[in-house]
Amino acid sequence: MTDRVAVVTGAGRGIGLATAKRFLAEGWRVALLDIDLDTLTRTVGDLGGETLALHCDVADAAEVRAAIGRAAAHFGRLDALVNNAGTAVFKPMLETTPEEWARVMAVNLTGPFLTVQAAAPLMAETGGGAVVNVTSISGLRASTLRVAYGTSKAALAHLTKQQAVELAGLGIRVNAVAPGPVDTAMAKAVHTPEIRADYHDAIPLNRYGLESELAEVIYFLCSEASSYITGQVLAVDGGFEASGIGLPTLRNARRNL
Incomplete structure (x- = not known):
């Protein structure tokens, strides 16, 4: 595996950085792509292994082609x-x-379209590869305040299936992970104690996920261990998407038995 190469977008922090570290731990060489140059530079400087920093806006087709080619x-x-x-x-x-809507769609949906379009021919040159799109539980379940975000992630889930079907002949597998609440820096900054309590009540495993747990699933879907899996959207959410109503009441009732 030591000759393998991965490109991870949004890799300056959070799930992207945890994923890059997971690849590096297995001896992969990793290109870390991010729009935040300062954070990206610091991140790559702190990592061991063979890495490459790529400053790029994934919504810009010319920048994407140049970065993936590099x-x-x-x-x-x-x-x-x-x-x-x-x-x-x-x-x-x-x-x-409309401007906010357009930017969310450009980054979350058009970005993965552009990166795959640029990367697929290069993967095909060496026999294929794997793509993992990071969607969201918000693309599977509607919620308030997320009309642009949730819609973009739902569309990305379908784009994943389109890419999987069309690229299979090139030896390229395409899957997606849909994270539930994850203890990222963003979540810690914007989720109030009340919101966190609400999520705990709605998640059967009764906790937030870890960035490292998402990285494990992403790595699995890129590895040979998942060689017969393509076109799938895997919720990594502690059971959030699968659960219905009444979970706190049932949990308390079980404790009283």
């Missing part, structure tokens, strides 16, 4: 692509501006 030229091949870069606007639907 990664392949630098390392000599491309085996995995993780589309983790994303953005969100948490506002009521009637207050979300």
